[in-house]
Amino acid sequence: MWDLDHAEADFFQTFVMGGLAPLAGERTTQALYHIFQGRRANQTYQDVEIFQLYPYYRLFPRLSREHWQKTIETCVERKLIVLEKMSGTTPKMTFTLTEEGEASRAEGWERYELSKWLAPLQGSTQGPELQEMWLRLHLLIQTVSQLIEEELSFFPQVGQRTIQAWVKLQLRDKEKREEWKQGLFDELTLLLDGLDPQLQRLLIGQWSGARKTGMTMQQIAISEECPPSLVVVMMMSALALCKKQLQAGDARQFPLLACLVEQRKDGNAGKGSILLSSSAEATFAMLEQGLGIAEIAAARQLRANTIEDHLVEIALRVPDWDMSEYLQPEDMAAIMQATEQLKTRRLRIIKDHFGTKYNYLQIRLALTGRAEGGTG
Numbered sequence: 470m471w472d473l474d475h476a477e478a479d480f481f482q483t484f485v486m487g488g489l490a491p492l493a494g495e496r497t498t499q500a501l502y503h504i505f506q507g508r509r510a511n512q513t514y515q516d517v518e519i520f521q522l523y524p525y526y527r528l529f530p531r532l533s534r535e536h537w538q539k540t541i542e543t544c545v546e547r548k549l550i551v552l553e554k555m556s557g558t559t560p561k562m563t564f565t566l567t568e569e570g571e572a573s574r575a576e577g578w579e580r581y582e583l584s585k586w587l588a589p590l591q592g593s594t595q596g597p598e599l600q601e602m603w604l605r606l607h608l609l610i611q612t613v614s615q616l617i618e619e620e621l622s623f624f625p626q627v628g629q630r631t632i633q634a635w636v637k638l639q640l641r642d643k644e645k646r647e648e649w650k651q652g653l654f655d656e657l658t659l660l661l662d663g664l665d666p667q668l669q670r671l672l673i674g675q676w677s678g679a680r681k682t683g684m685t686m687q688q689i690a691i692s693e694e695c696p697p698s699l700v701v702v703m704m705m706s707a708l709a710l711c712k713k714q715l716q717a718g719d720a721r722q723f724p725l726l727a728c729l730v731e732q733r734k735d736g737n738a739g740k741g742s743i744l745l746s747s748s749a750e751a752t753f754a755m756l757e758q759g760l761g762i763a764e765i766a767a768a769r770q771l772r773a774n775t776i777e778d779h780l781v782e783i784a785l786r787v788p789d790w791d792m793s794e795y796l797q798p799e800d801m802a803a804i805m806q807a808t809e810q811l812k813t814r815r816l817r818i819i820k821d822h823f824g825t826k827y828n829y830l831q832i833r834l835a836l837t838g839r840a841e842g843g844t845g
Contacts, residue, residue, distance in 0.1 A: 471694045480696035483577030485540055491520040493565050495814055502537045505529045511781045519814050524590035527597055549573055586702050589709035599708040602729050604632045612636055613649045614678030626677045656726045660711055668707035745786050752779035777830045784837040796834045804835035
């Protein structure tokens with residue numbers, strides 16, 4: 470008989486092992502926890518880029534520390550990973566995967582078809598954007614359904630005021646409302662047509678309308694006999710495929726649903742979908758005016774180290790920012806070559822290797838993975 474709790478524990482352990490594998494010997498286990506939660510910190514952004522952990526970012530924003538610690542303890546008890554002290558003077562603990570751990574990860578990866586589900590999520594950090602797209606679509610479908618049935622008094626399934634305001638904007642006048650009522654079903658049918666049938670069920674099962682209350686993720690997991698965390702992964706995969714189709718389609722295919730993937734006009738959207746923090750955005754504006762680190766720090770009454778953190782964030786999030794003032798292409802190449810020789814991305818080890826030739830900011834900028842020291 471299928472056991473939900475056992476299935477969830479088995480899948481989540483497999484998925485965690487997949488995320489830990491590239492971090493072994495380089496980071497603590499907490500680094501992956503911060504990625505799961507979607508921590509808005511430069512180190513987390515950089516880890517996602519360096520170790521190609523795009524699908525993991527903000528996948529489980531409500532993951533509790535207790536659940537995380539229990540999972541790591543289980544991995545240690547089962548001898549799937551071994552904790553060990555990092556080299557150097559730091560007291561932090563890193564880890565390595567054992568042969569049993571790698572075998573367990575590989576077997577679970579194939580059994581759960583994770584390469585298939587994660588493929589649409591590779592290459593950029595889409596998590597936050599896809600989650601917003603889902604909330605918008607969910608509330609749009611519910612609202613249009615209520616309009617069709619002329620039942621205008623209902624409890625919205627999405628409580629966020631920003632999402633509610635966005636939906637009201639799409640349905641702002643009678644003409645637009647008629648377009649949605651007439652065209653939404655056909656566009657949804659076209660959008661979902663190319664998806665795996667199981668992915669179709671995951672999405673449709675959650676939608677609410679005038680005559681239907683959508684299922685929760687837990688209910689879908691039970692219905693599909695699928696671990697809840699795998700339901701989350703598959704749902705994000707489905708949304709990434711939908712997003713790609715909406716972006717590739719022309720206005721005649723999706724004249725209504727195209728609004729779900731309209732680009733923000735902030736101008737500072739970088740790799741993936743993580744925008745600059747407000748503080749980094751202020752620093753970026755001053756950089757564009759030609760100010761240097763010391764001048765910005767003085768003007769904003771911040772430490773120079775904080776401004777340097779902003780520069781790293783900008784390098785990660787704004788691909789066309791010219792950082793040649795701080796790092797030349799040949800210097801980036803030298804640093805990246807050293808990381809290959811040293812087989813590490815740890816800052817202190819790389820810094821010790823170069824001595825005074827490069828400072829920490831230059832090394833951090835190089836590790837953002839930009840193709841060259843100038844424009845991205």
